Amino acid sequence: MNRRTLTLxxxxxxxxxLLLAGFFATFERRDVVETTPAHGEARYNRFFALQxxxxxxxxxxxxxxxxxxxxxxxxxGDTLLLGDDASRVDVADxxxxxxxxxxxxxxxxxxxxxxxxxxxxxxxxxLLDPHPGDYACSAFDDAQTGKDDDKLRLCGVRFLLAGAxxxxxxxxxxxxxxxxxxxxxxxxxxxxxxxxSFAPISRDQLKRAVAQQFAWGLLEPNRGRGTLYIVYxxxxxxxxxxxxxxxxxxxxxxxxxxxxxxxxRSARLGPLMPAPALHRRALLEHVHAAGEFVYRRDGGRSLxxxxxDTVLARLRRRDPACAMxxxxxxxxxxxxxxxxxxxxxxxxxxxxxxxxxxxxxxxTLARLRSRP
Numbered sequence: 001m002n003r004r005t006l007t008l009x010x011x012x013x014x015x016x017x018l019l020l021a022g023f024f025a026t027f028e029r030r031d032v033v034e035t036t037p038a039h040g041e042a043r044y045n046r047f048f049a050l051q052x053x054x055x056x057x058x059x060x061x062x063x064x065x066x067x068x069x070x071x072x073x074x075x076x077g078d079t080l081l082l083g084d085d086a087s088r089v090d091v092a093d094x095x096x097x098x099x100x101x102x103x104x105x106x107x108x109x110x111x112x113x114x115x116x117x118x119x120x121x122x123x124x125x126x127l128l129d130p131h132p133g134d135y136a137c138s139a140f141d142d143a144q145t146g147k148d149d150d151k152l153r154l155c156g157v158r159f160l161l162a163g164a165x166x167x168x169x170x171x172x173x174x175x176x177x178x179x180x181x182x183x184x185x186x187x188x189x190x191x192x193x194x195x196x197s198f199a200p201i202s203r204d205q206l207k208r209a210v211a212q213q214f215a216w217g218l219l220e221p222n223r224g225r226g227t228l229y230i231v232y233x234x235x236x237x238x239x240x241x242x243x244x245x246x247x248x249x250x251x252x253x254x255x256x257x258x259x260x261x262x263x264x265r266s267a268r269l270g271p272l273m274p275a276p277a278l279h280r281r282a283l284l285e286h287v288h289a290a291g292e293f294v295y296r297r298d299g300g301r302s303l304x305x306x307x308x309d310t311v312l313a314r315l316r317r318r319d320p321a322c323a324m325x326x327x328x329x330x331x332x333x334x335x336x337x338x339x340x341x342x343x344x345x346x347x348x349x350x351x352x353x354x355x356x357x358x359x360x361x362x363x364t365l366a367r368l369r370s371r372p
Contacts, residue, residue, distance in 0.1 A: 110195050
């Protein structure tokens with residue numbers, strides 16, 4: 001290696017070393033967390049984070065969309081979070097849930113739009129005063145750190161409790177005079193937790209420590225004793241049932257429109273069109289013209305000979321014994337097979353003298369050909 005090449009290699013090596021030194025001097029390893037849109041069950045189940053958090057803590061939790069007893073087998077010590085509108089619960093399910101609460105269950109629900117209205121669920125529980133309160137908010141911070149820069153806010157319409165339920169309140173946010181944003185009261189052997197809104201424990205709110213503490217306190221009565229059932233939505237009636245009960249005006253309008261359309265279209269319907277006249281049918285015109293041309297050329301003798309040969313060829317295929325017959329013996333055999341007169345058959349195989357004889361011969365040959 002000469003001196004010039006060695007110098008070039010050393011310069012290149014020095015440049016690479018400088019680049020590596022600059023990279024490691026400015027490189028900083030940093031973890032970056034990017035929030036991605038929710039997908040899967042997290043898109044439609046707003047309590048999915050609560051469910052997964054409890055499962056990681058080895059606490060049984062299930063998400064449902066029905067109150068059917070086949071799927072929701074409530075036992076004493078279980079907890080039911082009814083996240084949908086309580087007014088959608090029917091009378092039978094409301095009575096079953098109320099009996100379960102009195103037997104030792106814990107029910108969490110929100111009055112929501114049912115405040116001030118009679119619903120089967122709250123009628124079965126007998127806790128809610130029908131007079132609604134005003135809209136209010138309550139903020140609280142982390143109980144451990146005491147920081148108030150990131151408070152959790154609970155907002156909604158305050159609700160009032162009936163007199164007997166007010167005396168059994170164990171924990172609350174609000175008071176009996178102004179109304180509650182949250183109240184836990186005893187009902188028989190169980191408890192009912194009423195919450196103005198489930199927003200503090202929904203979606204991604206549980207990322208915050210103060211929301212986790214709030215959720216932990218909500219589940220305190222039966223926590224660790226049974227299963228938490230989260231009913232995040234209630235399935236409505238089947239489409240056909242809903243259409244029959246609520247959609248009959250649309251069905252009636254559709255039937256009227258269909259009847260009007262049929263009446264409009266039926267005005268254009270009339271009797272069946274008659275068959276085209278014989279002289280107007282192109283195919284028959286061509287056949288008739290071709291037949292007349294051949295007939296005029298030799299008086300129909302070629303057509304008669306072709307028809308006769310066709311009948312004899314078919315007869316000899318069907319009755320090989322006729323292959324050796326000719327003349328009167330053949331005509332007698334044909335008369336026996338077809339029940340036609342032998343003289344008439346003999347006349348049919350004779351060359352026609354005029355148009356009338358040609359027509360009579362062709363008719364007889366056609367009858368012979370149609371016989372089995």
